[in-house]
Amino acid sequence: xxxxxxxxxxxxxxxxxxxxxxxxxxxxxxxxxxxxxxxxxxxxxxxxxxxxxxxxxxxxxxxxxxxxxxxxxxxxxxxxxxxxxxxxxxxxxxxxxxxxxxxxxxxxxxxxxxxxxxxxxxxxxxxxxxxxxxxxxxxxxxxxxxxxxxxxxxxxxxxxx
Amino acid sequence: xxxxxxxxxxxxxxxxxxxxxxxxxxxxxxxxxxxxxxxxxxxxxxxxxxxxxxxxxxxxxxxxxxxxxxxxxxxxxxxxxxxxxxxxxxxxxxxxxxxxxxxxxxxxxxxxxxxxxxxxxxxxxxxxxxxxxxxxxxxxxxxxxxxxxxxxxxxxxxxxx
DNA sequence: TATTATATGATAATGAGTATTATATAAAAA
DNA sequence: TTTTTATATAATACTCATTATCATATAATA
Ligand SMILES: [Mn+2]
Ligand SMILES: [Mn+2]
Ligand SMILES: [Zn+2]
Ligand SMILES: [Zn+2]
Numbered sequence: 001x002x003x004x005x006x007x008x009x010x011x012x013x014x015x016x017x018x019x020x021x022x023x024x025x026x027x028x029x030x031x032x033x034x035x036x037x038x039x040x041x042x043x044x045x046x047x048x049x050x051x052x053x054x055x056x057x058x059x060x061x062x063x064x065x066x067x068x069x070x071x072x073x074x075x076x077x078x079x080x081x082x083x084x085x086x087x088x089x090x091x092x093x094x095x096x097x098x099x100x101x102x103x104x105x106x107x108x109x110x111x112x113x114x115x116x117x118x119x120x121x122x123x124x125x126x127x128x129x130x131x132x133x134x135x136x137x138x139x140x141x142x143x144x145x146x147x148x149x150x151x152x153x154x155x156x157x158x159x160x161x
Numbered sequence: 162x163x164x165x166x167x168x169x170x171x172x173x174x175x176x177x178x179x180x181x182x183x184x185x186x187x188x189x190x191x192x193x194x195x196x197x198x199x200x201x202x203x204x205x206x207x208x209x210x211x212x213x214x215x216x217x218x219x220x221x222x223x224x225x226x227x228x229x230x231x232x233x234x235x236x237x238x239x240x241x242x243x244x245x246x247x248x249x250x251x252x253x254x255x256x257x258x259x260x261x262x263x264x265x266x267x268x269x270x271x272x273x274x275x276x277x278x279x280x281x282x283x284x285x286x287x288x289x290x291x292x293x294x295x296x297x298x299x300x301x302x303x304x305x306x307x308x309x310x311x312x313x314x315x316x317x318x319x320x321x322x
Numbered sequence: 323t324a325t326t327a328t329a330t331g332a333t334a335a336t337g338a339g340t341a342t343t344a345t346a347t348a349a350a351a352a
Numbered sequence: 353t354t355t356t357t358a359t360a361t362a363a364t365a366c367t368c369a370t371t372a373t374c375a376t377a378t379a380a381t382a
Contacts (some may be wrong), residue, residue, distance in 0.1 A: 021346045022358060058362040065360095068335065079240035083370090084338060095283065097292060108287045112180055119301070122256065126269045129306035131258060139298030140280070142352085145290035183379045185329060186373060204369085221329040224370065226329095244339085 008035050008089075012074045019072065030065045031052055034075055035089040038103040040096075042084045052067060080107060081141070093140035099148040169196050169250075173235045180233065189212055191226045195236055196250040201257075201266040203245045239266060242302070256299035264309040270302060 012031050015022055033049050034041070041049070047062045064086055069075040078086040079100045086105060093115050095108035119136055143151060190259050194210050194274055195202070202210075208223045227248055230236040239247040241259045247266060253275050256269035280297060304312060 020359095022359060024348070026361070033272065056362075060340085060363085067339095077242070079242075080239070081240070084376055097284075097288070100295065108283060110283055122269055122271055123258075123301060124259070125241075127306070131301075131303060131306060132308045132309045133301050133303040134261065135302040137298065137300035140284060140294050141296040141298065142292060142293075142294040145288070145292060148291045148293045181328095183328060185379070187330070217331075221332085221371085222330055228371095 012069070015074065015101070021068065025052055026050070026057055026061055029067070030062060031074075034069065034087055036106075037089055040078055040086040040088050042086050044084070046087070072142055076135075080105065080139070088114060093136065095140065097140040097142070097144070099144035100141055101143055101148055101151070104144050106144065108138070110138070175216070176233060176235065182229065187211070187215055187218055188226055189223055191223060192230065192235075193225070195230065195248055198250055199268075200308075201239055201247040201249050201273070203247050205245070207248070236296065241300070254297060256301065258301040258303065258305070260305035260308055261302055262304055264313070267303050267305065271299070 009032060012035060013023060013028070016027070016031075021027075030046060033046055039045075043059065043062050043066055046066065047057065047059050049061065050057045056075065066075065070077055070087070074089075074091065076088045076091055078088055078096060080096075080103070081100060082103050090107070093110065093112045095110055097106045097108050098104075099106075115116060115136070115138075120133075123131060123133060170193060173196060174184060174189070174212055177188070177192075182188075190211055191207060194207055200206075204220065204223050207227065208218065208220050211218045211223065213316070218308065231238055235250075235252065237249045237252055239249055239257060241257075241264070243264050244263060250306065251268070254271065254273045256271055258267045258269050259265075260267075276297070276299075281294075284292060284294060
């Protein structure tokens with residue numbers, strides 16, 4: 001478990017160095033936060049966590065580092081209905097359940113061969129010409145368990161007005 | 162064909178009226194544009210088309226109407242890698258191939274029963290608790306046929322620097 | 323036709339993300 | 353270790369998509 005996280009961190013750090021980027025303490029901390037997080041934080045979320053260790057950190061630095069990590073494909077950007085981009089340190093193939101009420105983003109694990117089997121077939125059906133796929137996106141929009149229950153119990157109120 | 166488009170337009174207009182919203186010429190034109198378009202236009206794209214018939218139209222009005230149509234589920238919002246939201250007048254279940262170079266959004270048709278069969282199974286696998294799904298999102302990020310060919314022929318140039 | 327609530331258009335405001343630039347510092351060389 | 357140098361950071365200003373405000377216009381209804 002802990003072992004997994006560390007090897008992920010090492011992978012990213014190695015890549016950063018191999019590509020000639022320097023490893024600053026701020027950058028390392030950002031990599032740690034985003035690679036260990038399971039909550040798909042926004043840039044501001046990462047910023048807020050960082051401030052505990054680095055009170056002088058600039059939000060700009062957070063944006064730049066998240067962009068860098070995205071550009072080397074070590075984090076994925078998630079655009080949902082809300083206003084800001086969220087970041088995923090888990091770059092394995094999986095989907096997201098996005099709650100339209102509280103905004104929570106929950107992983108939906110899907111067996112990779114299953115996933116690719118289904119989608120690649122659809123691409124073949126739709127495109128006779130070349131089409132080069134880099135990445136897949138898969139979202140389920142709706143209400144998470146908590147919000148679903150809340151809405152159900154307030155039904156008599158929320159119906160009117 | 163034409164018949165299809167008109168019935169779609171009538172459906173939306175009926176709904177607008179039934180829900181107590183008034184039908185202004187601007188609103189009607191926006192509904193026409195977005196329901197007939199196959200190109201997933203942004204708000205500004207719709208605005209530019211509108212100005213031909215309504216030179217005084219306000220961009221604000223476009224945003225408000227697209228939001229209204231979205232809120233009554235007669236258009237879907239698409240958030241891609243680019244900065245602005247795109248709108249889809251086709252609310253049937255389908256996916257999108259998004260070109261990371263030129264930004265084009267191309268429909269990926271998927272048989273509805275196929276689609277739901279696959280995805281609902283995944284939801285059942287992932288959530289024991291209640292999870293209420295309103296909507297699905299399915300994206301293929303990559304390079305469209307045109308951009309793929311362009312990139313291939315410029316390979317020797319784009320590799321360096 | 324008169325009434326009234328909603329829609330429009332002009333304008334200002336918001337806010338996520340980006341650009342700029344002086345200073346600091348990681349990495350490499352000496 | 354010290355020096356050098358290119359990159360990273362932080363402070364700040366800026367951009368631009370979207371939203372808010374509000375006076376006026378107009379669609380809907382009687
Ligand atoms: Mn995830
Ligand atoms: Mn579409
Ligand atoms: Zn929720
Ligand atoms: Zn393209």
